[in-house]
Every structure is written in C-alpha cells, then in structure tokens.
Amino acid sequence: MAERLFFFLCALIAISTAVGVVASRNPVRSALLLIANFLCLAMLYFTLTAPFIGIIQVIIYAGAIMVLFLFVIMLLNLGSPEAQQQERELRRPIAWLLALGLFVILVSQVFLVVGAAPNPQPEAGSARAIGYAMFTQWSFPLLIVAVLLTVGVIGSILLARRRSM
Amino acid sequence: MTLSELGWALVRIAIMLGFLLGALPLVIWFERRAIAWFQDRVGPNRLGPFGLFQPIADAVKLFFKEEIVPADADRLIWSLAPALSLFPALVAAATIPWGPNRLLTPVADVEIGILYFLAMSSLAAYGVLLAGWSSNNKYSLLGGLRASAQVISYELGMGLALATAIVASGSLRMTEMVAVQAEPLWGMVPFLHNWLLFTPWGLVGAALFFICMLAETNRAPFDLPEAESELVAGYQTEYSSMKFAAFFMGEYMAMLTISGIMTTCFLGGYLAPVNWSPVQSLAESVGGVFVPLAWLTGALAPPFWFLLKIAGLVYAFVWVRATLLRLRYDQLMNLGWRVLIPLGLVNLALLMVYLMMGWLAALVGYALMLAVYALWAIQRLPKVEHRRVILYAEPHPYTRRTAPTWEQNGSRTVQEGQMEQTHGAAPTEVVDG
Amino acid sequence: MATVPASAYLTLAAFLFVIGAAGVLIKRNPIVIFMCIELMLNAVNLTFLTFAFHQPDFQVQVAGHVFVLFVIGVAAAEVAIGLGIIVAIFRLRETIDIDSVNLLRE
Numbered sequence: 001m002a003e004r005l006f007f008f009l010c011a012l013i014a015i016s017t018a019v020g021v022v023a024s025r026n027p028v029r030s031a032l033l034l035i036a037n038f039l040c041l042a043m044l045y046f047t048l049t050a051p052f053i054g055i056i057q058v059i060i061y062a063g064a065i066m067v068l069f070l071f072v073i074m075l076l077n078l079g080s081p082e083a084q085q086q087e088r089e090l091r092r093p094i095a096w097l098l099a100l101g102l103f104v105i106l107v108s109q110v111f112l113v114v115g116a117a118p119n120p121q122p123e124a125g126s127a128r129a130i131g132y133a134m135f136t137q138w139s140f141p142l143l144i145v146a147v148l149l150t151v152g153v154i155g156s157i158l159l160a161r162r163r164s165m
Numbered sequence: 166m167t168l169s170e171l172g173w174a175l176v177r178i179a180i181m182l183g184f185l186l187g188a189l190p191l192v193i194w195f196e197r198r199a200i201a202w203f204q205d206r207v208g209p210n211r212l213g214p215f216g217l218f219q220p221i222a223d224a225v226k227l228f229f230k231e232e233i234v235p236a237d238a239d240r241l242i243w244s245l246a247p248a249l250s251l252f253p254a255l256v257a258a259a260t261i262p263w264g265p266n267r268l269l270t271p272v273a274d275v276e277i278g279i280l281y282f283l284a285m286s287s288l289a290a291y292g293v294l295l296a297g298w299s300s301n302n303k304y305s306l307l308g309g310l311r312a313s314a315q316v317i318s319y320e321l322g323m324g325l326a327l328a329t330a331i332v333a334s335g336s337l338r339m340t341e342m343v344a345v346q347a348e349p350l351w352g353m354v355p356f357l358h359n360w361l362l363f364t365p366w367g368l369v370g371a372a373l374f375f376i377c378m379l380a381e382t383n384r385a386p387f388d389l390p391e392a393e394s395e396l397v398a399g400y401q402t403e404y405s406s407m408k409f410a411a412f413f414m415g416e417y418m419a420m421l422t423i424s425g426i427m428t429t430c431f432l433g434g435y436l437a438p439v440n441w442s443p444v445q446s447l448a449e450s451v452g453g454v455f456v457p458l459a460w461l462t463g464a465l466a467p468p469f470w471f472l473l474k475i476a477g478l479v480y481a482f483v484w485v486r487a488t489l490l491r492l493r494y495d496q497l498m499n500l501g502w503r504v505l506i507p508l509g510l511v512n513l514a515l516l517m518v519y520l521m522m523g524w525l526a527a528l529v530g531y532a533l534m535l536a537v538y539a540l541w542a543i544q545r546l547p548k549v550e551h552r553r554v555i556l557y558a559e560p561h562p563y564t565r566r567t568a569p570t571w572e573q574n575g576s577r578t579v580q581e582g583q584m585e586q587t588h589g590a591a592p593t594e595v596v597d598g
Numbered sequence: 599m600a601t602v603p604a605s606a607y608l609t610l611a612a613f614l615f616v617i618g619a620a621g622v623l624i625k626r627n628p629i630v631i632f633m634c635i636e637l638m639l640n641a642v643n644l645t646f647l648t649f650a651f652h653q654p655d656f657q658v659q660v661a662g663h664v665f666v667l668f669v670i671g672v673a674a675a676e677v678a679i680g681l682g683i684i685v686a687i688f689r690l691r692e693t694i695d696i697d698s699v700n701l702l703r704e
Binding site for chain 1 (some may be wrong): 626633637654656661672674
C-alpha cells in the first residue's frame with residue numbers, strides 16, 4: 001500500500017515535471033524541472049532495488065550534467081525574455097499526434113509483460129555486484145566507455161576553445 | 166516499516182537536526198572570537214558571557230531586516246535559491262554515524278552511505294548558481310558562476326580522496342568504514358586504532374580531502390566568490406534578511422557536515438585513539454560500581470570523541486581562514502585541476518600497489534613520489550646571487566646649497582667586504598641577497 | 599502483497615519517452631532539445647531497471663544495472679560534446695535557434 005502510494009506520487013511529479021520541461025518557454029525553468037524529474041526517477045530507482053544506480057543518477061545526472069546545462073544557458077544568456085521566441089504553430093499538433101501514436105504502440109507492448117514476477121535481489125543492485133560484473137564480464141564495454149569519456153573531455157575542450165586570432 | 170522503526174527514525178532525525186542547528190551558533194561565535202584572537206583583538210564580548218549571545222543577536226537582527234527584492238529578478242528562482250542552498254546542507258549528514266548504537270545513529274545506515282554525501286554535495290552547486298543568475302546583477306552572476314565552477318572542480322578531488330578511503334575500507338557503508346578503522350593499528354599494535362590517517366595513503370588522502378573541504382564550502386582561502394572585498398558579495402549580493410541568513414547557515418552547516426565526513430572516513434569516526442576495550446572488560450570483570458561506570462563511559466565516549474574531532478576540524482577551518490591569503494580564481498582552478506586531481510590519482514594508484522604487492526612496495530612508491538616532488542621543487546627555486554649594493558646618500562638637505570644632480574646620486578656594486586668612502590656622507594650599506 | 603506491477607513502471611517510462619520525443623520535435627532551442635533527449639535516455643534507463651528487477655537470473659539482473667551505468671556514461675559524454683558544439687555555433691552566429699542555423703540545407 002505504501003509502495004503504491006510512493007510510486008504514484010513519484011510518477012505524478014515525474015510526469016508533471018516532464019511536461020513542464022517541454023511546455024516551459026524559459027530554458028532555466030526547463031532545466032530546473034528536469035532536475036526535479038531526475039530526482040524523482042532516482043527515488044523510483046531506489047524502489048526497484050537499484051540503490052547504486054539511483055545515487056549515481058543523482059550525482060552524475062542531477063549533480064553534474066544539469067550543472068553543465070545551466071552553465072551553458074547562463075553563459076549564452078538564453079534565459080532572458082528577449083531570447084525566447086514562439087515555436088511555429090504548425091509543428092505542435094503534428095508532434096503531439098506522433099507522440100500519441102508512439103505512446104499507443106509502446107503501451108500496447110507493455111501489457112505483454114503482465115505476468116512477470118518481481119525478483120527483488122538487493123545484492124544485485126549493490127556496488128559490489130555491479131563492480132564485479134563491470135570488471136569481469138563487461139570489462140571490454142567499460143574500456144570503450146572510458147575511451148569515449150576521454151574523447152568527450154578532449155573534444156569538448158577543443159570545441160569550446162577560442163581560436164586565438 | 167513498523168511503528169517502532171518509524172519512531173526511532175524520527176528520534177534519529179531529531180538528534181541530527183538538533184545537533185546541526187544547535188551547534189551552528191556555537192560555531193559562528195567561535196569563528197568570530199578565534200579570528201579576532203588571531204588578529205590580536207578581542208572579538209565580540211559584550212553580549213552574554215564571553216559574547217556567546219552574539220549569534221542570537223545576529224539572527225534577531227537579520228530577522229527584522231527589510232527584505233529587498235531586486236527588480237527584474239526571476240522571483241521564483243530568486244526565492245528558491247537559498248532553500249536549494251540550505252537543503253543539502255541539512256540532509257547530507259544523514260549517513261554519518263556518531264556512535265556504535267544503531268538505534269540512535271546514523272539516520273540511515275544505507276549501503277551507499279558515502280555516495281549519499283557526494284550526491285548532496287553535488288546538489289549544493291545549484292543554490293549558488295541560481296542565486297547568482299536570478300539576481301539580475303552581473304556581479305552576482307559572475308560570483309555564482311565562479312562559485313559553482315569551483316564547487317564542481319573540487320568535487321573531483323574530494324571524490325578521489327573518498328575513493329581512497331572507500332577502497333581502503335572495502336565498503337561504501339559508513340558504519341563499515343568506522344568498523345574497519347577499529348582494528349589494531351597497522352594490523353600489529355593492539356592498543357591503538359587503525360585510523361586511516363595513520364597510513365600513507367590515508368595521510369595524503371586526508372590532506373587532499375581537507376583542501377577540497379575548504380573549497381567545497383567556499384571557505385578561505387577559496388572564498389573568492391563570496392569575498393567582501395571583491396565582487397561586492399558575489400552571489401549573495403542581492404539577498405538580505407532571512408534569505409541571506411539561509412545562505413549563511415547553509416555554509417556553516419556544510420562545514421559541520423563535511424567535518425563529520427572527514428572524521429568518519431579518515432580520523433576513525435567515533436573511535437578513541439586508544440583502544441580502551443581491554444580496560445573496559447577488566448572493569449566489568451571486577452564488578453561492583455565499575456560495571457555501570459564502564460557502561461557509562463562506553464556510552465559517552467564515542468559521541469565525545471566524535472565531537473572533539475569535529476571541533477578540531479572546525480578549529481582548523483577557522484585557523485586556515487585567519488592565516489592564509491585568498492587564492493585568485495585562476496590559481497584556485499589551477500590547484501584543483503592540475504595539482505589535486507593528479508595527486509588523488511597517484512594516491513589511489515599507490516593504494517592499489519599496496520593492496521596488490523604489500524606495504525613495502527607502497528612505501529617505496531611513496532618515497533619515489535616524494536623524491537620526484539623534491540627534485541622538481543628544488544630545481545624550481547629562484548636563483549639568488551649574493552651581492553652588496555652601496556647607495557650614495559645625499560648630504561643632509563639642510564646643508565646643501567645647490568640642487569642635486571643625477572651624477573651626485575647613484576649606486577655602484579662593489580665586491581663583498583669592501584667599503585667605499587663617498588664625499589662627506591656616510592655610505593648606507595644595503596646587502597642584497 | 600501490494601507491490602507496484604511492472605506495467606506501471608513501463609507505462610511511466612513510455613510516457614516520459616514520448617514526452618521527450620515530442621519535446622525534441624517541438625522546441626527550437628537546441629539546449630532544450632538536448633534536455634528532452636536526456637529525458638528519453640532516462641526513460642530508457644527506467645525500462646532497463648524495471649526489467650532487471652523482474653529477471654529470474656542474477657547475472658542478467660546485474661547486467662541490466664551495468665547497462666544503465668553505460669547509458670549514463672554515454673549520455674554524459676554526449677552532453678559534453680553537444681554543448682561544446684552549441685557554444686561554438688553561438689560564437690559564430692550569435693543565435694542558436696535551430697531554424698536559423700540551416701546553412702547546409704540550401
């Protein structure tokens with residue numbers, strides 16, 4: 001009972017903040033609503049016995065990636081009222097229609113897994129199990145992601161560097 | 166969750182919040198008095214005995230101040246920013262154990278204890294960023310951007326220092342980290358606890374964490390974003406009354422919390438430096454009045470030692486603030502990215518060397534690191550040449566009849582040991598070098 | 599025992615994904631488009647974790663968590679590069695409205 005209530009609350013906040021991200025005309029408010037969304041999702045991850053992923057979500061997504069977003073918005077000064085323009089009116093109904101279609105397709109597939117039994121294994125979500133799997137079975141993808149992150153760091157520095165005239 | 170579990174959880178939360186909010190005026194008072202004594206003055210001593218009511222007077226003053234809202238500020242975000250700054254400071258202490266009794270400490274003994282603290286300190290970057298942005302003031306914006314850039318830069322150094330502590334303890338759970346430090350020192354000495362500080366990687370990690378601690382809480386010498394002499398007051402410029410009080414409180418509570426983290430990870434948490442349990446079991450075997458006495462000291466000692474260590478770290482915070490010069494922003498960033506992160510990585514690597522190849526290899530590694538640093542530092546010392554310069558002194562101005570010319574004044578360099586006689590005036594000797 | 603069924607989590611994830619997709623189509627500010635992409639990635643993460651929660655095999659459960667970590671890592675790298683590109687474009691054209699940076703179209 002309490003779990004259902006908690007899920008319902010988290011889901012409600014997640015959905016409303018997600019709609020707010022799309023509906024808001026101020027990018028700073030969109031970013032703040034997205035941070036709230038990430039925190040709600042982190043709480044949902046905790047209920048799915050994934051505490052490590054949940055706290056990593058808060059540290060990395062809500063704590064670092066969104067700070068980066070806010071930095072760029074503030075440095076490019078996009079939050080001021082002059083920088084906001086109306087979206088073209090024809091685009092919206094088509095987009096919402098496509099979104100509705102996609103939603104119907106996805107939800108129709110969801111109800112095929114109705115019979116699945118939850119298998120809560122708190123040990124599976126622990127740092128120990130994830131770390132062990134990462135360094136034994138998934139070590140090659142780990143190395144690739146490490147290279148990718150290094151390339152990301154170097155690339156972003158190169159891209160944002162001022163060319164000295 | 167049963168009702169009794171809920172009740173105990175509320176008790177734990179009340180204890181944690183009570184400590185944070187109660188220790189806050191004490192820390193503020195102590196800082197003002199201690200900085201005053203460092204600067205050879207007295208500090209607030211009028212209100213109450215030794216000026217102890219000064220923070221209360223400050224709070225009353227801040228409460229009654231007029232709240233000025235800047236025009237054209239984004240109202241919602243401007244009001245939200247102090248709350249966003251205060252909230253992580255209040256809840257970050259939830260996983261810190263201050264005693265062995267699991268009904269009273271930590272508020273949440275989760276498996277990911279130390280990562281929870283890192284998550285809350287990551288969220289602390291938002292308060293300053295949004296405060297700077299929403300004030301519609303270019304100085305606030307610059308201060309906010311600088312402060313949050315500083316916070317996220319030093320988060321990496323802090324994470325590496327904590328990674329060292331995590332690997333050395335083998336667990337993310339903070340109670341486990343303290344339990345590992347309860348073992349005999351270096352595995353050998355039976356009467357001392359194995360605080361992480363007493364190992365080489367723990368020492369370097371603790372120093373690294375201390376520096377990052379100063380930067381994370383925007384304390385001197387890393388307090389450029391909120392310095393009073395530059396950038397007006399940084400991101401706090403447009404805040405008055407209770408919102409400013411919220412920033413102020415958040416900073417000091419973050420100081421307390423992060424001192425708690427440092428004591429738990431590096432200084433042995435609530436453990437005394439000496440292992441008293443043989444004495445305690447001896448007292449219990451003696452019986453009589455010693456049994457309740459042993460129980461009492463056993464119950465009171467952990468919180469006492471924990472508070473003592475936090476007090477020591479707060480004193481270190483204040484000491485560093487009163488002593489060191491403020492770092493310029495590019496020096497700050499340089500330190501964070503190009504000195505502390507490599508140091509943290511090397512420290513972690515040497516810890517791995519210890520775990521794989523034993524303590525001798527690790528000590529050799531540390532000796533090598535020290536040797537490399539010493540060589541680099543020595544060849545960087547400025548070259549000083551020793552010479553003596555004699556300045557020709559002007560004759561006494563009241564005895565001169567004509568205006569002085571350039572040829573009459575001057576200096577020339579002589580060899581060491583020689584004295585020169587000028588026309589009438591005594592040579593003033595200046596030794597350079 | 600009243601637990602939350604898998605279909606609830608999956609419907610929520612589908613909803614977030616669809617909202618993110620609509621945002622990518624509607625918005626003109628590339629930073630907000632990026633944020634909607636992040637929303638979609640998070641919906642995918644939620645799906646992964648829901649399925650991992652319902653796995654009978656332990657190793658596959660752990661693999662689900664590992665994959666979510668990889669998605670987070672890739673998203674971080676992508677955000678860094680993407681925002682770098684946006685900053686570079688802004689320096690050049692003083693605007694980042696995606697309807698006006700369409701030089702390659704003509």
